Amino acid sequence: MCPSYIEAPPTFFSWFQLHLAQRGRTLPSIQFDITMIRRFIVNTFLRLSIKSLWNRFPSVAKVRNRFAWADRLNTLGRRAPPMQEEEVDGVRIEWIGRTPDVTQGVIMYVHGGAFSLRGTHTDRRFCADMARRTGLPVVLVAYRLAPEFPFPAGLNDCCRIYAWLQERGTAAQRIVMLGHSAGANLILGTMMRARQNGMDQPAGAVLLSPPTDLTGSNPSITSNLKSDSMFTPITWPWVRQYYLGGTCRSAPEASPLFGHWSGLAPLQFHVSDTELAFDDSRLAVERARAAGTDAELIVWSDVPHSFAFIDLLPEAARCRAQIAQFVARIQLGPLSNAGAKANMRN
16 A cells, blocks of 8 residues: 655646646746745744754753744644643643543544653644544643653653553543654554553554654655754754663664554554655554554655644644544544534535
8 A cells, every 4th residue: 555645735826827738828937836835934934943953962951942932933822722631640631622521532642842842832722623623532641751751751651641541431442542753652652562561452543753763764864854844863862862861772662663563553644755754654654564554654745744733834734634534434433523524624
């Protein structure tokens, strides 16, 4: 099964250009395409504000401050969604969406942030939108962060919440996991550890640009060096120093690419073709399929690592709609009316 490549939808300009071409006419070479311009603006902004951070080996404080600033900017003027905080055996979680009747199903969301930070406001808005689209409550796992709590603290926290949801009354088959970047890495680790411990698998998992190989040895780290608008190869040794410490970088719970992919729930990967971590998803899907696991690879064109969280990009809404469709497909029973109507509008 080949990966799905997602291009921008046709615009009026592209239709008009084709209309003229069929009549033997042409337009000037300078093309106006609002989607392309939006991608250019976002990618340029990220190159200047985020990628430049990784030209040298930055301090944890500098990385956290820069991403906190970007988080505030991304949600400027937006109302914070309602949520309920709770603590489970020392692990902080946030309930977002309707009243958490978790027996009917729940989305377990694990945030990104290089295992060391979190875009609090952006994450909450994203989770609120996914709750609206699916009709399911979202439990956001605010796992402990490195370097204060290095590997495997974050993974242990995610495993604890997965077990706790089942103890609370949610069948594993009614839990959908959703993770971004480092959070997607932790989800894969959670699923592999659950299988190893004889626990049931969740209904499925959505992985947004997961770094599945922390050795930093995949080809796209070199081939996409110029096209990636957020990171440089320095990111990988930075993560290894502050998150892994002395842990072997190829240990399966740190780098799931080297784990066993059999017996896992259905997986849906989303990644941009311009990312340094593009091959982390491509190779993971290859290994999952070879092991008999249902795995889908959706490749987006010329968007940044965190595109699903950037409302200015039309690809963000399209990606979220595809996630909601996947949730509906793997969950027992259809989407709620509210979730189904939300996806019809987008």
